[in-house]
Amino acid sequence: MNADQLLNAIGSIDDRYMLAYAKEAAAPAKTSVKPFVRWAAAVCAATVAVAAAFVILPTIKQHSNNAIVSDGVPTESTTPFAGVPVTPTTDTQEGLQNDVGTTTSSDAITDEPTQPSGDRILLNSVGDFLSSGARLVNPIEVSENDFYAEYPLNLTAYLDDTAYEVTYLLQYHLLDLNTGTTDFSHLSNGWISISRDNQVLFSVYVATDRYVSDLDYTQTTETNNSVIGGCDVLLFEGLLRGQTPCLYGKFRLNGLYVTVDTTRGTQEETVALIQSLVQNTH
Amino acid sequence: MDDSRIVALFLARDEAAITHTDRKYGPYCRTISFNILEDRHDAEECTNDTYLQAWNTIPPQRPHSLQAYLGRIVRNLSLNKRRAKQAQKRGGEGYAAAYEELEQMVSSPSSVEESVDELVLRDLIERFLDEQTEQNRRIFIARYWYFESVRSIASKLGISQSLVKTTLLRMRNALREHLEREGVSV
Numbered sequence: 001m002n003a004d005q006l007l008n009a010i011g012s013i014d015d016r017y018m019l020a021y022a023k024e025a026a027a028p029a030k031t032s033v034k035p036f037v038r039w040a041a042a043v044c045a046a047t048v049a050v051a052a053a054f055v056i057l058p059t060i061k062q063h064s065n066n067a068i069v070s071d072g073v074p075t076e077s078t079t080p081f082a083g084v085p086v087t088p089t090t091d092t093q094e095g096l097q098n099d100v101g102t103t104t105s106s107d108a109i110t111d112e113p114t115q116p117s118g119d120r121i122l123l124n125s126v127g128d129f130l131s132s133g134a135r136l137v138n139p140i141e142v143s144e145n146d147f148y149a150e151y152p153l154n155l156t157a158y159l160d161d162t163a164y165e166v167t168y169l170l171q172y173h174l175l176d177l178n179t180g181t182t183d184f185s186h187l188s189n190g191w192i193s194i195s196r197d198n199q200v201l202f203s204v205y206v207a208t209d210r211y212v213s214d215l216d217y218t219q220t221t222e223t224n225n226s227v228i229g230g231c232d233v234l235l236f237e238g239l240l241r242g243q244t245p246c247l248y249g250k251f252r253l254n255g256l257y258v259t260v261d262t263t264r265g266t267q268e269e270t271v272a273l274i275q276s277l278v279q280n281t282h
Numbered sequence: 283m284d285d286s287r288i289v290a291l292f293l294a295r296d297e298a299a300i301t302h303t304d305r306k307y308g309p310y311c312r313t314i315s316f317n318i319l320e321d322r323h324d325a326e327e328c329t330n331d332t333y334l335q336a337w338n339t340i341p342p343q344r345p346h347s348l349q350a351y352l353g354r355i356v357r358n359l360s361l362n363k364r365r366a367k368q369a370q371k372r373g374g375e376g377y378a379a380a381y382e383e384l385e386q387m388v389s390s391p392s393s394v395e396e397s398v399d400e401l402v403l404r405d406l407i408e409r410f411l412d413e414q415t416e417q418n419r420r421i422f423i424a425r426y427w428y429f430e431s432v433r434s435i436a437s438k439l440g441i442s443q444s445l446v447k448t449t450l451l452r453m454r455n456a457l458r459e460h461l462e463r464e465g466v467s468v
Contacts (some may be wrong), residue, residue: 001403001461001468003385004365011357012425015350017411018427020348021420024438025428026310277332 165195285348292340298357300333306351311356317376317429318360328363332356335405357427384426387454388468403466410460414453421449 345351389456
């Protein structure tokens with residue numbers, strides 16, 4: 001008998017043995033990261049979450065409120081994160097980002113109301129951010145390999161009077177193994193799916209193969225892609241936009257490039273995406 | 283989402299099955315794969331391959347426990363990948379260390395080439411585990427099924443690293459005796 005045989009035999013034991021430890025196995029290890037890094041990660045998570053409340057939500061709101069229109073059909077009012085009411089806004093993205101630059105998180109916590117007020121959404125804590133529907137997975141505990149955040153972004157777009165739900169699920173690994181630091185700019189994976197009448201028409205999974213911090217949005221990173229579903233998506237060029245969760249890329253479907261940008265996708269881009277995906281998959 | 287609903291999506295060939303699988307079991311699969319491969323990119327790749335294999339095998343398979351099913355797939359894929367890279371450097375606290383421990387346990391020169399029926403071996407290991415305390419069983423599984431580091435096991439179970447090491451050493455010795463008593467040369 002050799003070690004491989006023994007390992008294989010252990011691997012084939014009944015489910016009940018392995019499942020007895022499954023919960024712990026899925027949990028992040030606590031001791032693999034120094035306390036300072038853990039503390040820094042918690043601070044980073046809290047800071048970014050609060051910042052996200054000021055940048056991401058208004059950005060998405062602006063995106064969803066932008067008239068994604070085809071054939072004169074305006075969008076319905078959408079709620080980017082479940083449970084968070086969206087009120088019309090006239091703020092520009094730049095204006096909101098400037099707001100972030102001049103407003104500290106403590107200001108937000110102490111001075112701003114929790115409920116939507118006026119023309120923008122205000123979330124004043126990580127808890128509010130999480131309860132809004134955005135999910136930070138394991139926001140405090142840091143491990144070497146399993147600390148990441150997910151941001152679901154939902155849009156409704158219309159094409160030929162038909163409503164399509166466009167969902168982006170962005171997953172971020174927050175810990176850079178190379179440096180041991182936390183960094184929210186590490187877009188790890190992305191899901192894009194197109195649904196109609198609650199039926200998924202198309203779903204593509206994108207896995208980046210590089211983790212580049214502080215990448216300027218004018219640079220491109222060629223990445224691998226992983227496609228499930230048999231669609232002919234051959235190429236993804238990803239861009240990371242600083243600290244703002246986003247997904248930007250060009251997908252090639254049967255020779256046709258489709259651009260996706262979750263932070264500033266235009267109506268033409270969104271409609272082109274849906275057209276291409278639907279036409280190429282059905 | 284409940285496992286049965288995810289499996290139903292697989293059976294219906296609905297690609298949302300992959301989305302929900304990743305949401306629910308992505309961290310679990312990545313952790314197992316990373317314990318073995320000790321490379322995040324490889325682990326990510328193996329996790330993706332796991333989803334693809336699940337997609338290709340459900341149906342006809344209808345796993346009772348989706349978690350166990352995915353765990354086995356990702357473990358096997360990761361082990362295969364690790365073995366393929368075996369020529370490369372050894373080291374690390376997860377798979378490599380666990381493998382070396384088992385290698386030392388079965389290093390009897392007279393039995394190097396001896397082949398053992400895997401099913402027989404599996405039954406013997408299960409009987410051995412049944413005789414252990416619950417904590418010892420969990421430590422053993424954590425180390426040799428999930429390839430967790432000693433440090434990680436100690437942290438997750440709230441015990442000292444030295445206790446983990448001591449327990450594993452005693453269990454390996456006990457397993458060797460158990461196997462030899464049952465007629466398996468190790």
